[in-house]
Structure formats: C-alpha cells, structure tokens
Amino acid sequence: MNFEKIAQYNYLFFENQVIEQEVNKNNSFFETILNRGEFLKEGKIIFDDPMDMEAVRTPYDLCLAHLLESPNGDPEWCYMVSRNGYLVDLGILFAYTKDEVYFELWKKLLFTFIDWQEKSPHVWRSLDVGLRLNNWMKSFVYFSDLEHRLSANEKKQLKEAVLKQIIFLKDHFPTKNYLSNWGVLAVTGILATSQLLPGLVSSEVEKWGWTTLTEAFKLQFFDDGIHWEQSPLYHHQVLMCAWQLWLNSIYLALPFSQEIEHILRRGIQSSIYYCDQKYYLLPLHDSDAVDFTYVYNLYSLSGFLEIEIEQNPGVFYVGNKIKRQKRKPLPSLFRTGESGFLAYKDSNVYLTLFNGRHGSGHGHASLGSLTFTYQGNTIITDPGRYTYQEKSLRVHLKEEFSHSSLIIDEIPLTRITSSWTYESMAEPLYHRSIENKEQVIFEVGWKGRFNGKLVIFKRKIIYFKLFTVLIIVNTSECIGDHFLTTRYQLDEKIIPELDGRGIYLTGSPFVLQHSTESMPSINDKIGSKKYNEKNSYKELTFQQKFQDELLSYEYLYPKGKILIEKIDCYQNNQTNFCPDIFYFGLRLTHLAGKYSNEYYHSARDTYLGDKLYLSECGRLLYGKDKLYVKR
Known part of the structure; x- marks a missing residue:
C-alpha cells in the first residue's frame, strides 16, 4: 500500500491552520466531537452528528456482537455502526489534540471491526460498505505518519479488507442503483480509495467508477439541482460523498470531472433553500430538523456557497487550503424547475411548498404541504419521520393527515400501506413561483381519486413582503356533497388559542384567520424532529362543507x-x-x-x-x- 498521498494530503490540510486557534474559535462544535470521543473511550457510542441518517442519542455499548442483533431493536443501529463514522471523529480528535489515546483507540476499533466483519449480514449492504470506505479514507488524512504507525501485518490486513470491499461493491451494483443514493454512496467509496491509495484500485474498476458516478449524477438530480428522492438529508448525503472526492482532488492535484462538478455545485446551491435562517434542515420527507451549520459552512469554506457564518466548524473537514472567490449571493426566491419544490428565504421569512413527484420510498404524502419559519423560528412545520421500522407512527407521519395540506372527506389520495409501500398516489399537475417588488406567489395543483371520483386541488400562496402577511387560497373540486379539511401542523413551541375567527399563535407574533364558513379545531399530535425521538405539538384544522367545488382561504399576519x-x-x-x-x-x-x-x-x-x-x-x-x- 502506498501512503504517500495520505502524507501529502495531511501536510497541505494543516499547512495553513493554527490548531489551537481553530479549536478555540469553534469550541462548542469541537466539544460535541470530544463528547462522542469520551463515549468511545468508555466503549460506548452515540449517533448525534446532524449527518447521521438514523440518529441515536442514547449511548449503547460498542460491542460488535450487537451487529447480529441491535441493542435498541432497530437494525438501523447496526447499519450506522457498520459505516465506521466514529473513525473520522477519532482522527479529528487525534489531529487537534495530539493525544495518542485517540490513535490507539482508532487502530483498535478499525482492526477489531476488520477481524469481525464476516460474522454479520448487517455489515454487507452496499450502502454501508461504500460509506465505510469513505469514512476510512477520510480518517486516514488526520494521521501524517500513518505508514509508520502500522506494522507490516496490519498493512497487509488493511489492504485485504479494502480490496474485499471494493470487489464486493463492484460485483453488487444492480442497475437500479443508478437511480438510488445507495449507488452514489457505494461507488464514491471505491473512488475515494483510488484517490488516497493509488494502485490499489485497478484502472478498469476506477474508470467504471467515474463513468457510473457521472451517469448516476446526471440521472438523479433535477434541472433545478434538487435530488430526485426529494429528501433534504439524503440530498446532502449524496452531495457530501461527491464533494469529498472533489476535495480530495484539490489536495492531491488530481483531475475531477467538470460534468460532476457542475451538478455538484448546482446541488449545493439549491440546498441553501433546504434550511432556515439558522441553518436548521427542513424536515421534508425522511429528514430531521437538525442543525446543519457545519455542513453549510464546509460548502462555504470550499467555495461552493457565499454565506456568512460567525464560526467555521467546517474547517475540521475542509482545512484552509482553498482560496475562496467572492460570489454573488443566491436570490431569495428558489428558481424551481422540474422538482416541484418551491422556496423563498430572506432574512425574516422562510417559506416552502412541495408539489413534486413522490420520489423514492423516503417520500411522504405531502403534495400541497407548506412550511413557514419567521426569523429562524418555525411556525408551520413538517412533523418528521421517527423511525424506519414498521410502526404505526412511522406510517402516520408519512400520511396526508400529518402535513399542512388539504383532504376531502378525510379520505387521502395517497394511501400508504406500510413503511415503504403504497396503494395509491396523488399526482402533481403544475407548479409556479414568481417574485415582484410587492409579492412572492406560489401556485400549485394536484389530483387524485377516491371512491371512483376525481379530486382536483389548487393552492395559491401569496406572501406580501411589506406586510409580512401570507394569504393561502385553496380551490377544491369533487362532484357531489363533501367536506374539506385544511390542516396546519404547528411547531411544538406554538400554542394556538381560538378567538372568534382568529387563532392566536402564542409563541409567535402571528394570528391565523380563516374564511367565514370554516369550522376550526385544535388537535394534539405526535411528531419527530429527529430520528428515534418524539415530540408533542398542536395541529390546526378547518372544516367546511361544499357541493362540487369550493374556494376557501386562510391568512397569517402579525398581531x-x-x-x-x-x-x-x-x-x-x-x-x-x-x-x-x-x-x-x-x-x-x-x-x-x-x-x-x-x-x-x-x-x-x-x-x-x-x-x-x-x-x-x-x-x-x-x-x-x-x-x-x-x-
């Protein structure tokens, strides 16, 4: 194995850094990594990084026997452990503290896992193998003299383990993975290995990897930069794996595909509309409402975004080599295209409306659903995902009943049969967003069927900038006598109080008012801001009878x-x-x-x-x- 590239990478990564200053400037973020390191010292593990796809804040023993049967009953815990993300934490902690205990623990956990990995089927999903290789390569960079820290036998053992995983990924790449985050995460593991350990990946496999990644990227991103699965968390996961390859190419002076970089840049720029003013992620579809500051900061530090963040926690992952050019700030209105995701974000208001294709199994029944955040404080939200296990709450959080949209006779157009399967699905018809001096206007339509009847919904949201007022106009069509229910899912900090036709949203400066004929009610609901965690919140509903067609409206304004x-x-x-x-x-x-x-x-x-x-x-x-x- 050739470790020269790793030594070169490490030198350039830390060349322009004063380690003590970086730690002091970003102390609160570094403390979270230290906290995870302390658990690892005790033989325990938690998953509280915002990028952890299935978070678990409860510490469990890091016992590999648990990979046969999860300690918390959720197999996702096993998959998280098998990705070995904790090795990156230990690499950072060693590089920024110079405490040898972190290297010794890194080596122990790495080789213990290699010795054990044949024993569990949870270790051998292509998604997890690709992420594992990615994490191994990222962790190597933090050790300047890694070649001299490993014995000949350890190098041999490591080489065999890496090659085994590369062969596995190449041999287990079904055609469907071209249209899956799994495919990108798997192939980037191969390519990261080829960049840092030259000669280990054959030229044939390396060429296949770049061709496959290019095709997958071209296929998976809409023309407006949104990933087709329409989940902010998985959008970032796909981008971050490709971004890491780009970063490697900068430090190692390697060529990088301009075609991939173009899609990568567009995807990163569109992602700024996936977070609020405080960089909290939009919990659309299977995503969590978590602090993504460090992710957006590393995009900024590497020159993909022009944003100002007071601290720079992304430096622990980017280094200081890249010279940033001043870029034009992105507009407040997201220039939506094929995706059907609409967003507007300025210093005060963050408004989104979804009306795109359902995407993958990570998609929820959320056509016509809106969210609204004011000055970084969420008012109308999406309630999250909670788990990937077959539980009633998982299914409920995916249903139309859990989104801020419209439903006739309490019969959903998208009917969910299990965590990943569906009986029927509504179809988006059109979407449009415009901005002028006075207003921002979102306009969408979608359709579906129930009991043999065609249902058509049209929704228009008008935001009046000077007034900070939202008007939501709903048009519902279905032949016969029916009743419409309009739903608003409120953030857990917002307590609605009925007062005539006005509902005071206590905990915010706003009042929500409804058209005269609507009957309001307040319901207790359960949501999940983060995987494996529950929270209580209030839902506002408005019901109104109609025959054949109905126009209803609500408006939100500062009290x-x-x-x-x-x-x-x-x-x-x-x-x-x-x-x-x-x-x-x-x-x-x-x-x-x-x-x-x-x-x-x-x-x-x-x-x-x-x-x-x-x-x-x-x-x-x-x-x-x-x-x-x-x-």
Whole structure:
C-alpha cells in the first residue's frame, strides 16, 4: 500500500491552520466531537452528528456482537455502526489534540471491526460498505505518519479488507442503483480509495467508477439541482460523498470531472433553500430538523456557497487550503424547475411548498404541504419521520393527515400501506413561483381519486413582503356533497388559542384567520424532529362543507400590526355579490404606516354573463390576480 498521498494530503490540510486557534474559535462544535470521543473511550457510542441518517442519542455499548442483533431493536443501529463514522471523529480528535489515546483507540476499533466483519449480514449492504470506505479514507488524512504507525501485518490486513470491499461493491451494483443514493454512496467509496491509495484500485474498476458516478449524477438530480428522492438529508448525503472526492482532488492535484462538478455545485446551491435562517434542515420527507451549520459552512469554506457564518466548524473537514472567490449571493426566491419544490428565504421569512413527484420510498404524502419559519423560528412545520421500522407512527407521519395540506372527506389520495409501500398516489399537475417588488406567489395543483371520483386541488400562496402577511387560497373540486379539511401542523413551541375567527399563535407574533364558513379545531399530535425521538405539538384544522367545488382561504399576519378586511365583489350588471370562487378581495392595512394593499383573486373563469367584475369599492376587475398598492 502506498501512503504517500495520505502524507501529502495531511501536510497541505494543516499547512495553513493554527490548531489551537481553530479549536478555540469553534469550541462548542469541537466539544460535541470530544463528547462522542469520551463515549468511545468508555466503549460506548452515540449517533448525534446532524449527518447521521438514523440518529441515536442514547449511548449503547460498542460491542460488535450487537451487529447480529441491535441493542435498541432497530437494525438501523447496526447499519450506522457498520459505516465506521466514529473513525473520522477519532482522527479529528487525534489531529487537534495530539493525544495518542485517540490513535490507539482508532487502530483498535478499525482492526477489531476488520477481524469481525464476516460474522454479520448487517455489515454487507452496499450502502454501508461504500460509506465505510469513505469514512476510512477520510480518517486516514488526520494521521501524517500513518505508514509508520502500522506494522507490516496490519498493512497487509488493511489492504485485504479494502480490496474485499471494493470487489464486493463492484460485483453488487444492480442497475437500479443508478437511480438510488445507495449507488452514489457505494461507488464514491471505491473512488475515494483510488484517490488516497493509488494502485490499489485497478484502472478498469476506477474508470467504471467515474463513468457510473457521472451517469448516476446526471440521472438523479433535477434541472433545478434538487435530488430526485426529494429528501433534504439524503440530498446532502449524496452531495457530501461527491464533494469529498472533489476535495480530495484539490489536495492531491488530481483531475475531477467538470460534468460532476457542475451538478455538484448546482446541488449545493439549491440546498441553501433546504434550511432556515439558522441553518436548521427542513424536515421534508425522511429528514430531521437538525442543525446543519457545519455542513453549510464546509460548502462555504470550499467555495461552493457565499454565506456568512460567525464560526467555521467546517474547517475540521475542509482545512484552509482553498482560496475562496467572492460570489454573488443566491436570490431569495428558489428558481424551481422540474422538482416541484418551491422556496423563498430572506432574512425574516422562510417559506416552502412541495408539489413534486413522490420520489423514492423516503417520500411522504405531502403534495400541497407548506412550511413557514419567521426569523429562524418555525411556525408551520413538517412533523418528521421517527423511525424506519414498521410502526404505526412511522406510517402516520408519512400520511396526508400529518402535513399542512388539504383532504376531502378525510379520505387521502395517497394511501400508504406500510413503511415503504403504497396503494395509491396523488399526482402533481403544475407548479409556479414568481417574485415582484410587492409579492412572492406560489401556485400549485394536484389530483387524485377516491371512491371512483376525481379530486382536483389548487393552492395559491401569496406572501406580501411589506406586510409580512401570507394569504393561502385553496380551490377544491369533487362532484357531489363533501367536506374539506385544511390542516396546519404547528411547531411544538406554538400554542394556538381560538378567538372568534382568529387563532392566536402564542409563541409567535402571528394570528391565523380563516374564511367565514370554516369550522376550526385544535388537535394534539405526535411528531419527530429527529430520528428515534418524539415530540408533542398542536395541529390546526378547518372544516367546511361544499357541493362540487369550493374556494376557501386562510391568512397569517402579525398581531396588532396589520388590519385585514374582506372586500366583496360583484359581476357587472348584477346587484348581488358573487360567490368567492368567481372573485373576492382582501384589504391589507399597515396600522403604523400610511400604506395599504388591495388584493383580488378569481379562481374560476366566467362563461355566463359579463366577464367584467367590480369590487364594492368600485375597482374594475378581470384576471386571476389583481393588486392595488396605495402609499
């Protein structure tokens, strides 16, 4: 085995670092790694890194016999252990403390695992083998003289273990893995090995690896940079494995595919819309609402993003070699494309709406579901995933009942039969997002069937920037007599209080108001901000009867700062006000300022009588949306 590249990498990685300064500047983050190291010293392990796909904050004995049967009953624990991510922690701790105990523990755990790995089937999933090789290679970089720290027998043992895993990954790559995060995580393990240990991977396998990764990347990312599985956590997992190859190529002066780098850059830039102002991850589909600051920081330190983070915890993974060029900040509005993920984020508001294809089994029944965060504090949320085991809560958190969307007669359009299987699925029809000086507008539609009847939903969200007001307009169509339920899943810190038609969202500065005919209720719900953990929260629902079609709306506004009034409209040459579905208006008045907006909405075209409408205050109206601004 040739360790020259590893020594070169280590030298350049630490060349521009003053270790004590980096630790002091990022002490709180470094403490979390130290804490995991202390557990490892005691023979225990926890999984509390934000990138841990199946987190477990409860410490368990790091006994390899547990890989035969999980200590907490969840086989995901076994898979997490088999990825050997703890070796990267020990490498960092050794490099930044110079405490030999961490190297000795690193070596002990590495070779104990190698000796034991044939005994458990949980060790040999291609996903985990690829991540294991990735983690081995990353951990090697933190030891400048690794070649001299290993005996000849240990080098032989390590070489045999690496080659066995490379052969396994090459021989166990089904065609379906081109369209799977498994495929990317597996093949990047091979390529990382070829970069750090030249000559160990044959040229034929290396060429296959780069070709396969290129094809997988081209296939798996939509034109707007969103990963097809539509899960922020797995989006980052795929990006991070490819990013590590890119980083290796920078330190080792190796060529890197421009095609992969282009997709990688676009994916990283789109990921900034997957977190709030405090860099907490959006828990869309199978993701957790966890602090991703260090991940976004390492993207920034490596020049892929232009963001300001007070501390730089990503330095422990990136080093200081890369000179960053000043880049233009990304726009507040996400330029959505094929994915159907819509987002807007400025310094105050983070708003998302999902209306894309379901993606993989990690997808939830969340068409038309929105989230809303104000100044880094979540108001309307997604309740998470909890577990991958076949449990009722797992299935419930995937259902339409657990998302901030619409449902008719309490019969879901996407029907879930188990943790990974489905009986039926709703279909997205269209999505659109625009921004102008006054507003941000999201517009989506989707359809499905129940009891042989076609259901069509249309949802429009209008955000008024100057007022910090959201108006959510819903159009529901289904032949016959039905009732609509509109759901809002509230963050656990938000306590709703009913007061007439207004619901005070205590714990936030907002009031949520609903159209006159809707009947509100508050329900107790269980969610999961992080895998294996539960939290209680409140759900707001609004129910309304209708025949054939219905227009309903809600609006969210800052309490005591904004006055919102209904404006009735009528068709030209008619004396009675028309139904809201043809035209209605809302007047927004800023109580502290001398300005107001009048917004008018039409959900249906007119084929009987005049197409011209008027508001009760004399506005002439035609078209889907009209906005009048008064300063």
